[in-house]
Every structure is written in C-alpha cells, then in structure tokens.
Amino acid sequence: MKYDIFISYLRASFESVNLITEKLRSPGYSVFFNAETLRSEKFNEQLLKVIEHCKDLIIVLP
Helix, strand or coil: CCCCEEEEECHHHHHHHHHHHHHHHCCCCCEECCHHHCCCCCHHHHHHHHHHCCCEEEEECC
C-alpha cells in the first residue's frame, strides 16, 4: 500500500503521534506511523520500501 505520509517517532512521543495521525487522516491523508505492523526478518527492507513510496516524511521527537 502507498501512503501519503510516513511518521517516524520515538515511543515516548506515541500519544502526540496518535493525535497528529488522527488530524492528518481526517481530511483523507493516508498515514503510516506504526512500524509494529511490519513483522518479519526483513524489517528494515520493508520499512525502507514504505518510506520510498511516501510523498512526505514527518519526524516527531519528544
């Protein structure tokens, strides 16, 4: 699946990222922010593929 936005964050920022994601999804953006959905031996490769197909990247730091 292609996403409009990839959000990179530290676990300490989870609540903020959840709120940001809700606000972005409300007008219809598709947002990827939960890397836990990628479970496999090739986690890094899968993550890079998701990032490559995103239009924008947001980094959230605490």
